[in-house]
Amino acid sequence: MAHQAMRFSTGRGYNPSPIPKVKILYVDEHCPRQPVMYEPGIVIIFQGHKVGYCGSKVFQYDPRNYLLMTLPLPFECETFASPEQPLVGLAVNIDTQMLQDLLIDIGDDNDLMQPRIESSGVNLSPLSNEMLCATERLLDVMAKPLDARVLGPQIVRELLYYVLRGNCGASLQELVNRNTHFSQIAKTLRRIESQYAQSLNVEQLACEVNMSVSAFHHNFKAITNTSPLQYVKSYRLHKARLLMVHDGLKASTAAIKVGYESASQFSREFKRFFGITPSDEIARLRENNVTMMQG
Numbered sequence: 001m002a003h004q005a006m007r008f009s010t011g012r013g014y015n016p017s018p019i020p021k022v023k024i025l026y027v028d029e030h031c032p033r034q035p036v037m038y039e040p041g042i043v044i045i046f047q048g049h050k051v052g053y054c055g056s057k058v059f060q061y062d063p064r065n066y067l068l069m070t071l072p073l074p075f076e077c078e079t080f081a082s083p084e085q086p087l088v089g090l091a092v093n094i095d096t097q098m099l100q101d102l103l104i105d106i107g108d109d110n111d112l113m114q115p116r117i118e119s120s121g122v123n124l125s126p127l128s129n130e131m132l133c134a135t136e137r138l139l140d141v142m143a144k145p146l147d148a149r150v151l152g153p154q155i156v157r158e159l160l161y162y163v164l165r166g167n168c169g170a171s172l173q174e175l176v177n178r179n180t181h182f183s184q185i186a187k188t189l190r191r192i193e194s195q196y197a198q199s200l201n202v203e204q205l206a207c208e209v210n211m212s213v214s215a216f217h218h219n220f221k222a223i224t225n226t227s228p229l230q231y232v233k234s235y236r237l238h239k240a241r242l243l244m245v246h247d248g249l250k251a252s253t254a255a256i257k258v259g260y261e262s263a264s265q266f267s268r269e270f271k272r273f274f275g276i277t278p279s280d281e282i283a284r285l286r287e288n289n290v291t292m293m294q295g
Helices: 001-004 094-107 131-142 145-165 170-172 181-195 203-207 213-224 228-245 251-257 262-273 278-289
Strands: 013-016 022-027 029-040 041-047 049-054 057-063 065-069 073-080 087-093 122-126
Touching: 001 087, 001 131, 013 041, 022 228, 029 049, 029 228, 029 262, 041 049, 041 213, 049 094, 057 122, 065 228, 073 228, 087 131, 094 145, 170 181, 181 203, 181 228, 203 213, 203 228, 213 228, 228 251, 228 262, 228 278, 251 262, 251 278, 262 278
Parallel strands: none
Antiparallel strands: 013 022, 022 087, 029 073, 041 065, 041 087, 049 057, 049 073, 065 122
8 A cells, every 4th residue: 555655655744646636645764753734634654653642642543543633732853764764654634624524424323433432633553454445445446547536535534434433423513513612612713714814812712612712722732732822823833833934925024924023932933943043944944855745
């Protein structure tokens, strides 16, 4: 499966595939622990492994365990790979409309999909035989454009179904359930995602989801493993990083675009967060041709 997936890789990082919302992951060198921002999705590894750090939690996703991200969370990640043994995998972005339609089809026959673990924005789960078979068929249909276009989305839907039936199903269900703390925090994250450059305060964010400030803090940290203000700061820094690398903006311009009033403060916080200055980070990423996993 690793060799099959590599046929669709055009460079390091996440590469587009013939199937919408599916990307091929390829890395041929060790990447030390560094901050990343993942969009909601499923990451399946065929060869090599990654270790993610989210607050006090550590996740190793490899050919035995897949990663499920149900919220756009900043966390740290280390990649273990080499030219002889590159890391190869596949990432499927979660389509909430497809998820809602799937849950409607399942209806009341969900006795096997009751919450089994505490819902969290990042989860690790064993890769089942059913998921492995579906993933193999997903790679097979990529070989022909018509098969990829017609059959690909159906197999992606099947993968979502198996995730729902697994021990991460509760988190996936709550992504579209409007009556839980998880979904309320997800609403806040969508607000931050669309208005991160504006002035955002905790009182306002808590009020918008009908929570007290203390309850909001507690639920936000339980789900994201970070505080609301720290999340906003890390989200802005990740966005600025993308603007500099992919859009060619200068650090000072990117800082203003994401809501910083002081370029010097931006540079200080960027170096504290990423461990490198904005200019050095731009040079490093362009040299490595790294593609961030985004939406």
